[in-house]
Amino acid sequence: MDKNQDVQEQLHATMPVTRYQATIKAWCIDAVLWSYSVLVIYKLVYQSWYLNLRHLDFSWSEPLACGIAGIIVASGLIYTRLSVGKAITGLIEFKDGESLFRTAAVRLGLVFLLLTFLAGLQVSQVSMREFFSDSGLTGAQRIFTALLTPNMSIFEDALFAAIETVYMAFIATAFAIPVAFILAFFAARNLMKHSALSFAIYATVRFFMNLTRSIEPLVWAIIFSVWVGIGPFSGMLALFLHSVASLTKLYSEQIEAISDGPVEAMTATGAHPIQVIWYGVVPQIVLPYLSYTIYRWDINVRMATVIGLVGGGGIGTMLMQYQGLARWNEVGTLVIMIAAIVWIMDYASAKIRAHLK
Amino acid sequence: MHLLTADKLVKTYPNGTQALKEVSFSVDEGEFLVVIGLSGSGKSTLLRCINQLHPVTSGTIQFEHLALNNLQGKALRQQRSRIGMIFQQFNLIPRKTVLTNVLAGALASTPVWKSLLGLYSAEQKRQAMKYLSIVGLDHKAYVRADNLSGGQQQRVAIARALMQQPKILLADEPVASLDPATSHSVMKYLQKINQELGVTVICNLHFLSLVRTYATRVIALKDGSKVYEGSPTDIDEQWFQTIYGEDAVEVSIN
Ligand SMILES: Nc1ncnc2c1ncn2[C@@H]1O[C@H](COP(=O)(O)OP(=O)(O)O)[C@@H](O)[C@H]1O
Numbered sequence: 340m341d342k343n344q345d346v347q348e349q350l351h352a353t354m355p356v357t358r359y360q361a362t363i364k365a366w367c368i369d370a371v372l373w374s375y376s377v378l379v380i381y382k383l384v385y386q387s388w389y390l391n392l393r394h395l396d397f398s399w400s401e402p403l404a405c406g407i408a409g410i411i412v413a414s415g416l417i418y419t420r421l422s423v424g425k426a427i428t429g430l431i432e433f434k435d436g437e438s439l440f441r442t443a444a445v446r447l448g449l450v451f452l453l454l455t456f457l458a459g460l461q462v463s464q465v466s467m468r469e470f471f472s473d474s475g476l477t478g479a480q481r482i483f484t485a486l487l488t489p490n491m492s493i494f495e496d497a498l499f500a501a502i503e504t505v506y507m508a509f510i511a512t513a514f515a516i517p518v519a520f521i522l523a524f525f526a527a528r529n530l531m532k533h534s535a536l537s538f539a540i541y542a543t544v545r546f547f548m549n550l551t552r553s554i555e556p557l558v559w560a561i562i563f564s565v566w567v568g569i570g571p572f573s574g575m576l577a578l579f580l581h582s583v584a585s586l587t588k589l590y591s592e593q594i595e596a597i598s599d600g601p602v603e604a605m606t607a608t609g610a611h612p613i614q615v616i617w618y619g620v621v622p623q624i625v626l627p628y629l630s631y632t633i634y635r636w637d638i639n640v641r642m643a644t645v646i647g648l649v650g651g652g653g654i655g656t657m658l659m660q661y662q663g664l665a666r667w668n669e670v671g672t673l674v675i676m677i678a679a680i681v682w683i684m685d686y687a688s689a690k691i692r693a694h695l696k
Numbered sequence: 697m698h699l700l701t702a703d704k705l706v707k708t709y710p711n712g713t714q715a716l717k718e719v720s721f722s723v724d725e726g727e728f729l730v731v732i733g734l735s736g737s738g739k740s741t742l743l744r745c746i747n748q749l750h751p752v753t754s755g756t757i758q759f760e761h762l763a764l765n766n767l768q769g770k771a772l773r774q775q776r777s778r779i780g781m782i783f784q785q786f787n788l789i790p791r792k793t794v795l796t797n798v799l800a801g802a803l804a805s806t807p808v809w810k811s812l813l814g815l816y817s818a819e820q821k822r823q824a825m826k827y828l829s830i831v832g833l834d835h836k837a838y839v840r841a842d843n844l845s846g847g848q849q850q851r852v853a854i855a856r857a858l859m860q861q862p863k864i865l866l867a868d869e870p871v872a873s874l875d876p877a878t879s880h881s882v883m884k885y886l887q888k889i890n891q892e893l894g895v896t897v898i899c900n901l902h903f904l905s906l907v908r909t910y911a912t913r914v915i916a917l918k919d920g921s922k923v924y925e926g927s928p929t930d931i932d933e934q935w936f937q938t939i940y941g942e943d944a945v946e947v948s949i950n
């Protein structure tokens with residue numbers, strides 16, 4: 340009975356606080372949503388449609404004014420059923436059996452979504468007129484005809500460039516494997532959580548890997564092309580760095596998912612820690628590792644072609660050069676070549692990975 | 697002198713759980729000691745404290761003339777290798793053959809570099825096959841261990857433990873994941889290595905009927921304390937209720 344009372348008291352003590360916090364959260368969400376909507380309505384409906392301005396200016400006073408308007412509207416609506424924030428934070432209870440769309444807040448949310456859609460159309464300048472205009476259609480015809488009558492005299496060069504791309508991706512993957520293999524043990528929570536020092540190492544490795552991964556290989560390629568010069572080497576470095584980060588993450592997730600049983604059993608036989616890892620951990624991770632690594636190579640080949648566009652070497656660089664000269668027949672050859680490589684890599688890697696199951 | 701003596705073992709987990717409270721007992725050579733108790737009473741913790749998979753909070757484990765809880769590194773691994781262990785979930789190495797699994801029992805006596813390359817001596821392989829035939833699985837030596845049935849996997853685990861040529865075998869609820877008939881077969885193998893190879897056994901069990909059939913001596917744990925020690929035939933209704941609680945009814949497994 341005592342225990343029950345405790346729980347009751349705790350509930351009473353904490354409930355108002357969490358409710359209070361949730362209301363503040365809901366109000367913040369509402370304020371942001373309404374500020375955003377007022378801004379979109381002002382820009383889209385007033386400036387773009389009503390005034391028919393072609394070029395929209397930006398000034399800090401507009402978002403500021405809209406922000407204040409949004410806060411006022413949100414404050415006015417916070418205790419009504421029109422608060423989207425309260426629906427999101429769970430403060431509005433949905434009745435069983437009642438359709439979600441009958442709830443005012445949900446309907447309002449849909450209006451916001453529609454607004455975003457319309458603004459999106461406007462911003463990306465979707466215009467059917469241009470898509471089907473005469474000059475547009477002849478342009479399309481010209482480029483497609485050229486692409487479909489590829490210039491086979493550059494076939495040999497294209498092939499060499501393609502081989503360069505595949506090898507570049509392969510070397511990047513191959514160099515990334517040992518580095519990621521070792522880093523993965525330091526990035527695995529279950530191995531590193533036991534002391535403060537090891538946890539600090541874990542957190543540091545994780546942080547830098549996440550940072551590296553969040554920067555696109557394309558950006559890395561630009562950085563490295565300044566560092567080591569334009570060519571396959573800079574592309575390789577970019578892919579290598581990105582692969583280390585991704586493989587470390589995937590590998591360490593595998594280590595975190597192993598079952599402790601074999602590790603415990605090997606420890607109990609009196610095995611050396613290296614033997615414990617080799618016999619207790621490695622057999623559990625080898626296949627997923629292989630599978631991820633092959634997949635990574637596959638991704639790297641695809642990325643390598645894109646990286647070539649910014650001077651990372653290989654077939655992408657060649658494509659960029661011919662595109663700059665508007666020689667669409669040659670571009671056609673290259674596009675077909677790229678499609679073929681990507682398809683072959685995709686097919687082969689899927690087949691191999693299926694066998695590894 | 698006893699083969700193994702536990703003196704006032706206390707184990708408190710980092711989260712504050714008191715899993716063992718001053719547990720003392722000893723085991724003589726050739727005994728088949730069974731530890732019983734409700735789930736959560738500390739049986740697994742007790743076995744893991746014996747071979748130091750979990751460090752004890754206080755108290756001592758005396759194995760022959762060595763205090764195991766003071767050992768570290770190589771000395772600890774050496775003593776661990778003389779204590780075999782089998783588990784409820786078998787804990788075999790997945791994707792490896794039965795033979796490789798049994799050979800893993802010899803890791804402590806194999807140089808690290810050789811074991812990384814899988815270079816076991818002909819003598820070690822001969823022994824592994826011998827232990828496999830003791831548990832009746834020599835014809836499965838080259839089958840992947842995870843393709844075997846539960847009972848067979850536990851027998852491979854027994855062979856792996858024998859490969860250590862242990863003085864003691866620790867068995868943590870070895871039959872809890874098996875059906876009744878298979879349970880008896882696995883228990884009979886444990887009895888065989890106890891009686892014929894002279895390996896002392898400490899075994900956690902759940903079912904009293906198995907205890908009466910296989911144990912030479914019993915201790916019972918309740919909430920981390922030892923509440924009973926004696927011969928399996930002396931466990932009567934009253935003891936049963938002290939151990940398992942007022943409302944317990946004896947279920948038997950045949
Ligand atoms: N690694 C651990 N960390 C914290 N508490 C644990 C751990 N392992 C077991 N315990 C707790 O210790 C007590 C004894 O557990 P255990 O030895 O597994 O009992 P049994 O094997 O008899 O079921 C239980 O209360 C359990 O929750």
Ligand SMILES: [Mg+2]
Pocket residue numbers: 736739740741869
């Ligand atoms: Mg247990």
